[in-house]
Amino acid sequence: MFLRFLPGIVLAAAMVTPAFAQTSDVKVGHELYAEHCSGCHLASGAGGVHFSHAVSSDLRAPGLEDTYHNKSALLVRAILYARDEDGDRLDSPMPAWKGVLSEKQALDIIAYLQTLRG
Numbered sequence: 018m019f020l021r022f023l024p025g026i027v028l029a030a031a032m033v034t035p036a037f038a039q040t041s042d043v044k045v046g047h048e049l050y051a052e053h054c055s056g057c058h059l060a061s062g063a064g065g066v067h068f069s070h071a072v073s074s075d076l077r078a079p080g081l082e083d084t085y086h087n088k089s090a091l092l093v094r095a096i097l098y099a100r101d102e103d104g105d106r107l108d109s110p111m112p113a114w115k116g117v118l119s120e121k122q123a124l125d126i127i128a129y130l131q132t133l134r135g
């Protein structure tokens with residue numbers, strides 16, 4: 018009985034999974050996001066938390082991909098080196114995560130962010 022539905026379930030999963038997630042791990046990205054990012058960008062990814070000089074960004078799709086021209090390399094740079102799409106330093110207190118997170122972990126977080134919709 019279950020097997021009758023299996024192809025449909027697999028197909029549905031393939032349709033909702035972003036192409037990027039095939040090499041990156043959304044579940045790991047979710048855990049890393051909850052641990053390191055949600056304090057400032059909120060669990061929803063909506064951001065909007067005010068600090069003295071900056072407001073935390075909305076990290077949900079598709080706005081974030083648009084800002085970074087759909088280039089994961091630019092987003093990895095933003096996370097690891099705190100550089101915006103033009104290479105300028107993002108405002109404090111956005112940390113540079115190099116040394117804490119690996120490039121693979123940044124890609125996992127990006128894969129998770131792509132599942133969040135604004």
Ligand code: HEC
Nearest residue numbers: 053054057071072073074084095096107108109110111126
């Ligand atoms: C201490 C608070 C804080 C933490 C923790 C934090 N951020 Fe940020 N983040 C910010 C702020 C504030 C900004 C806005 C900086 C600016 O406007 O220049 C920002 C900006 C960003 C941007 C740039 C978005 C854009 O539209 O250009 C990205 C990407 C980002 N954060 C990802 C992350 C990720 C991923 C994590 C976890 C690994 C994280 N941040 C953790 C505060 C934080």
